[in-house]
Amino acid sequence: MRSEHDHEARRRDVLVTIIRQYIANGQPVGSKAVTPEVSETLSPATIRNVMAELEAEGFLAQPHTSAGRVPTEKAYRFYVDRIVLTDRLPLGMETYIDKHLPMEGAPPEEMMASASHILAKASNGIGLALGPAVDEKLFEHVKFVKLSDNRALVVIVSKPELIESRIIRMSLEVSQEELDRAANHLNAKFRGWSLRALRLEILRRAEDSRAFADALLDSITELLKEGAFGDSQPGALFVEGTARILNQLEFGDVHRIRSLLAALEEKARLTEILSSCLACSDVGVQVLIGRENPAREMQSCALVVAPLQYRMRTVGALAVVGPTRMEYGRAVPAVGYVAHRCSQVLSCN
Numbered sequence: 001m002r003s004e005h006d007h008e009a010r011r012r013d014v015l016v017t018i019i020r021q022y023i024a025n026g027q028p029v030g031s032k033a034v035t036p037e038v039s040e041t042l043s044p045a046t047i048r049n050v051m052a053e054l055e056a057e058g059f060l061a062q063p064h065t066s067a068g069r070v071p072t073e074k075a076y077r078f079y080v081d082r083i084v085l086t087d088r089l090p091l092g093m094e095t096y097i098d099k100h101l102p103m104e105g106a107p108p109e110e111m112m113a114s115a116s117h118i119l120a121k122a123s124n125g126i127g128l129a130l131g132p133a134v135d136e137k138l139f140e141h142v143k144f145v146k147l148s149d150n151r152a153l154v155v156i157v158s159k160p161e162l163i164e165s166r167i168i169r170m171s172l173e174v175s176q177e178e179l180d181r182a183a184n185h186l187n188a189k190f191r192g193w194s195l196r197a198l199r200l201e202i203l204r205r206a207e208d209s210r211a212f213a214d215a216l217l218d219s220i221t222e223l224l225k226e227g228a229f230g231d232s233q234p235g236a237l238f239v240e241g242t243a244r245i246l247n248q249l250e251f252g253d254v255h256r257i258r259s260l261l262a263a264l265e266e267k268a269r270l271t272e273i274l275s276s277c278l279a280c281s282d283v284g285v286q287v288l289i290g291r292e293n294p295a296r297e298m299q300s301c302a303l304v305v306a307p308l309q310y311r312m313r314t315v316g317a318l319a320v321v322g323p324t325r326m327e328y329g330r331a332v333p334a335v336g337y338v339a340h341r342c343s344q345v346l347s348c349n
Contacts, residue, residue, distance in 0.1 A: 012082070013038050014050045015059055019071045019079045023325050026248075030068035073290040073324060076302070080287045080328050089333035093122060097334075101341055104348040108132065108160055111345055113238045115318055115338050120241030122338075123304075123331035125322030126264070130274050130308070131235035132315035132346075135196035137162055142186050144179035144223065152179060156229065158195060160310050160346045172222050182219045195229050235316050237267045248323045260321075263297040273298065274317040277305045285336045290324050302326045306339035311347045318342065 017037045018029045031048045038047065051069055054060045059078065060069040071079070089097075097118055102111045112129040119127030137158040145153040150173060155165045190198045206221040242264055263269045273295045277286060288294075288303045302324045308316035318339045320331045 010038075010042055010046065011050055011054065014042070014047060015054055015071075015075060016079065016083060018051075018060065018069060019075055022071055023327055026325060028063055028068035028070050033068065071325075073292070076289050076324055076328070077292075080289070080332065084287075084328045084332050085285075087329050087333050089337045093330075093334065094337060097122075097338055097341060101338070101345065104345055106345070108162075108346060109236055111342055112236060112316075113240075115342055116238040116240040119318065119320050119331075119334060119338055120244060122334035123320040123322060124244060124327060125320045125331065126242055126245055127238075127240040128270070128274065128317070128319040128321065129238040129342075130271060130317040130319075131237070132160060132308070132310065133235040134162075136194050136235075136313075136315045138310070138313075139186075139190050139193050139195055139198050141191070142183050144183050146174070146176040146179055150174075152223070154223070154229075156195075160315070168223070170222055172218075174219055174222065178216075178219045179223075181216055182223060185216060186220065199224060199229055235271075237271055239264060239267075239270070245322065248325070259297040260301060263295070264321075269297075273303075274305060274319060277303070277319075278307055278314060278317055285332055285339070287328070287332060300324075302328075302331075304328075304331050304335045306335045307343075308339060308346065309343040315346075 014034055017034050021029045021033060021037075031044060031051060034047050034051070035042075035044050042050070051060060054075075055062065055069060058072055059075040061072050062069055100118055101114055108131055112131045116127040116129040119125075119129070121127075137160065139156070139158050141157040143155045145155075147153055147167065150170045151167055152170060152174070153165060153167055155163070157163050186198075190201075193201070202217075202220055202224050206217055242261075263273065276294060277288065285304060285306045288298070288305070290302065291299050293299050293301065293303055298321070300323075301321050303319060303321055304326075305317055305319040307314040308318055318335055320326075320335055322331065
């Protein structure tokens with residue numbers, strides 16, 4: 001039993017050494033490079049045997065016959081699950097993040113822009129920050145003001161930190177008294193609801209009461225249909241550090257990452273990719289490596305993503321994109337810590 005445990009420890013030490021060396025310099029790692037790191041416990045012959053085992057089991061690959069070995073996606077998955085997810089962010093990086101993230105009361109857009117910049121710098125990759133979608137903001141208060149020509153001014157206060165005004169044109173004549181009744185009803189009954197849920201509930205009630213005369217519900221439904229509460233819009237997306245990724249060895253061939261670059265340019269697609277990741281799990285940091293990414297554009301990359309939360313409710317995402325040879329030991333704890341701090345700041349608004 002002891003011998004088996006020792007053998008697994010040797011395999012782990014050799015594999016982790018190869019992964020860290022390859023992450024550091026991007027060159028295939030030979031047994032001679034591994035030996036100085038583990039020579040106190042392993043002989044050169046043992047190291048070569050262990051590397052052969054790891055290659056046979058799919059943890060290592062040999063790009064050329066005379067070259068050393070490189071980690072596979074399976075190796076990176078082992079490294080992330082067994083080593084990196086227990087790592088803490090260095091104290092110096094925590095201090096840097098705390099210093100450069102906006103304080104409580106800052107506009108969410110300012111905080112998200114800072115977060116994407118910090119993540120790009122911390123990971124040497126691309127930092128992404130997806131802010132709260134309009135639909136997911138929580139309704140606080142609304143005010144309607146009648147204007148001329150069947151128009152109305154709508155002022156909505158929602159959380160986190162949004163005051164929005166718009167002018168809508170109604171197909172029906174609605175008095176200021178009716179507008180006030182509609183606002184008072186919404187403010188009393190729907191405070192704390194997401195704007196999406198509020199819209200759906202009003203439309204459901206209108207459908208259920210079609211056979212009955214309800215002037216208040218008619219007024220609210222009319223306001224809703226004319227866009228008083230806006231439409232479904234994704235949150236603001238901030239992308240920082242795209243130029244950095246082109247300096248990575250893996251991405252020297254631009255043709256190889258053309259689809260990734262296109263996705264980074266097309267913010268709607270990037271928003272969709274991040275949202276689909278959060279749909280799988282909205283708790284903690286996720287790391288998707290290579291072909292684990294459901295989005296084809298991301299399958300030459302690693303994606304580290306964590307939910308942005310407002311009072312325990314997921315409203316956005318923070319992420320880092322880089323090569324599979326990513327500095328996971330920096331990127332994973334950085335994404336987790338920045339997401340935690342941003343969620344704290346957001347929830348105080």
